[in-house]
Amino acid sequence: MAGNSDPLTPRAKLAVTAGKAVAAASRAAGRGSGSVIGGRVALKLDPDLLARLAQNLDVILVSATNGKTTTTRLIAEALRAAGPVVSNALGANMPAGITSALAGGSDAKFGVIEVDEKYLAGVARDTDPKCIALLNLSRDQLDRAAETRMLAENWREGLAGTKAVVVANADDPLVVWAASSSPNVIWVAAGQMWKDDAWSCPSCGGVMQRPGDDWFCGECGFRRPTPSWALSGDHVLDPHGSAWPIHLQLPGRANKANATSSAAVAAVFGVPPQVALERMYQVQAVAGRYDVVQFMQRDLRLLLAKNPAGWLETFSLIDPPPTPVILSVNARSADGTDTSWLWDVDYTRLTGHPIFVIGDRKLDLAVRLEVANQHFQVCENLDQAVQMAPPGRIEVIANYTAFQDLRRRVGN
Numbered sequence: 001m002a003g004n005s006d007p008l009t010p011r012a013k014l015a016v017t018a019g020k021a022v023a024a025a026s027r028a029a030g031r032g033s034g035s036v037i038g039g040r041v042a043l044k045l046d047p048d049l050l051a052r053l054a055q056n057l058d059v060i061l062v063s064a065t066n067g068k069t070t071t072t073r074l075i076a077e078a079l080r081a082a083g084p085v086v087s088n089a090l091g092a093n094m095p096a097g098i099t100s101a102l103a104g105g106s107d108a109k110f111g112v113i114e115v116d117e118k119y120l121a122g123v124a125r126d127t128d129p130k131c132i133a134l135l136n137l138s139r140d141q142l143d144r145a146a147e148t149r150m151l152a153e154n155w156r157e158g159l160a161g162t163k164a165v166v167v168a169n170a171d172d173p174l175v176v177w178a179a180s181s182s183p184n185v186i187w188v189a190a191g192q193m194w195k196d197d198a199w200s201c202p203s204c205g206g207v208m209q210r211p212g213d214d215w216f217c218g219e220c221g222f223r224r225p226t227p228s229w230a231l232s233g234d235h236v237l238d239p240h241g242s243a244w245p246i247h248l249q250l251p252g253r254a255n256k257a258n259a260t261s262s263a264a265v266a267a268v269f270g271v272p273p274q275v276a277l278e279r280m281y282q283v284q285a286v287a288g289r290y291d292v293v294q295f296m297q298r299d300l301r302l303l304l305a306k307n308p309a310g311w312l313e314t315f316s317l318i319d320p321p322p323t324p325v326i327l328s329v330n331a332r333s334a335d336g337t338d339t340s341w342l343w344d345v346d347y348t349r350l351t352g353h354p355i356f357v358i359g360d361r362k363l364d365l366a367v368r369l370e371v372a373n374q375h376f377q378v379c380e381n382l383d384q385a386v387q388m389a390p391p392g393r394i395e396v397i398a399n400y401t402a403f404q405d406l407r408r409r410v411g412n
Contacts, residue, residue: 189230
């Protein structure tokens with residue numbers, strides 16, 4: 001590592017080399033990027049490797065149910081104004097994938113790391129971050145993720161007394177409760193469209209009052225903190241009250257919120273909002289999300305939505321009716337095998353769109369759309385859905401493994 005007075009131990013170097021070799025073999029065999037298997041091998045050889053790789057970096061951790069991959073990308077772009085960055089940009093966000101990413105950044109100054117919500121406390125312990133961004137918490141992967149309040153509890157305990165500056169969304173009561181154990185918090189008004197996981201007070205269980213954009217618990221007094229950064233329309237308001245225009249190639253209000261949190265993180269490291277936001281314009285797509293691809297002489301926009309909160313945000317940014325919409329849902333282990341979350345999504349927002357349903361769980365989704373009085377057609381695959389769709393650009397919304405299937409089919 002550059003400027004490292006304490007270079008990696010021989011064991012750590014061996015672990016890094018072995019991990020890279022295994023990852024390269026995995027790629028050569030056509031089994032994906034190899035970052036996870038490479039990281040697993042490296043950590044087996046040196047269980048302290050993640051901590052060793054992080055010791056000379058300014059580490060920024062990003063965690064949330066939705067938006068963490070995109071926000072990690074935006075923060076990484078912004079911080080490149082201040083020095084070289086290493087990041088797990090493709091979303092391998094558990095310890096093995098994170099270790100692999102850091103092993104590839106020997107000259108970096110900053111490590112911008114997306115972390116799965118369940119692993120945040122452990123990764124924070126290992127990497128001694130300078131900054132932690134907490135965006136939102138909502139229900140996801142119902143068969144294996146803890147109930148959201150338990151995740152918030154895990155964050156709250158794991159981050160208690162942390163030396164890191166915590167940049168947290170003031171509009172999400174679960175995030176506020178989790179971050180409140182940290183001594184140094186910067187609150188960001190990033191908004192919260194999905195509120196169904198935050199009607200009871202995380203502190204006492206009382207009923208949350210939600211007048212307008214505010215929230216408070218009438219029983220214990222737990223309430224929304226005063227933010228110092230805010231998203232206001234198409235601008236970021238900084239702590240001095242200056243408004244900076246957001247110019248993104250990424251669509252939707254959620255990405256403006258992600259940019260607002262990212263600008264707050266960049267400012268912690270001395271990058272001014274104007275510079276940070278200008279650099280974020282470079283990001284066109286994130287691991288295929290928001291890409292517009294040509295397939296069978298049609299334009300398809302690929303949108304990832306993994307849980308009710310994500311689907312709600314995605315519906316808000318699709319083109320108006322009668323734009324055709326293809327929905328694809330799988331329930332493989334990486335998605336969570338429980339599809340009952342489909343009943344939490346308000347599919348009446350798709351009224352007026354011709355809808356085509358594909359994916360492993362197309363029949364689960366068809367039943368849900370039937371109950372929502374939507375007009376739809378079940379198709380065998382993407383090719384058939386595209387053939388049947390009326391003219392114009394097609395919006396394709398898919399959950400995690402369904403999205404990977406789509407990218408492979410369209411050669412993206």
